[in-house]
Amino acid sequence: MTTDASIPETANLPTEECWALLRGGSVGRLAVWVHDHPEIFPINYKVDHETLVFRTGAGTKLSAAVGKMVALEADAANTDGGVAWSVVVKGQATALTRTPELLASVGQLLFPWETGRKDHFLRIVPEEVSGRRFRIAAPLTWGSPLDDATRAGLE
Incomplete structure (x- = not known):
């Protein structure tokens, strides 16, 4: 939480800043x-020339993503x-061929957290990139009906 008045409550981020934030991260959620129905999967990703690349194994995630529109959301907080901040990338996911060039470049930088075979590389080619930065609000300033319940529990 902050009281720094120089930080706007909410600011939409330019595309270039969204990419810089994505380059600084490596974990997101793939929708x-x-x-x-929608499904969401945690993935490890890398930025490659303003596209996102990730690895996955055979299964639901792969079959639901290849050749289809997907969304990836990444965020972080400096408490x-x-x-x-939060960044969302929307675009089509395409399968990549496992070439020696792919494995020697971005493939070496992708380290999935989960064990198991992750033989498939996918690229998200963005059609839309959006993001925002915001101050983390103190829970008692949220202005919701739950505030009264929280205060009652603290009194």
Whole structure:
């Protein structure tokens, strides 16, 4: 939480800043459509020439993503500074061929957290990139009906 007046409550980020934030991170959430409902998967990604590349194994994530529109959301918070950001990339996911060049470049930089075979590389080619930075608000300033319940519990 912060009281720094120089940090706006909410600011939309320019595309270049969104890419800089994505380059500084490596974990996001991939949203795909599976049959008749959305699914969200945590993934490790890398930025490659203003596209996102990630690895996955065979299964739901792969079949739901390849050749389809997907969304990736990444965020982070600096709790000491009281500032957070969130970036969303929307675009089509395409399968990449496992070439020696791919494995020697971005492939060496992708380290999935989960064990198991991650033989498939996918690239998200963005159609839309958006982001925002905002101050982390103190819970008692949220202005929701839950504030009264929280205060009652503290009194």
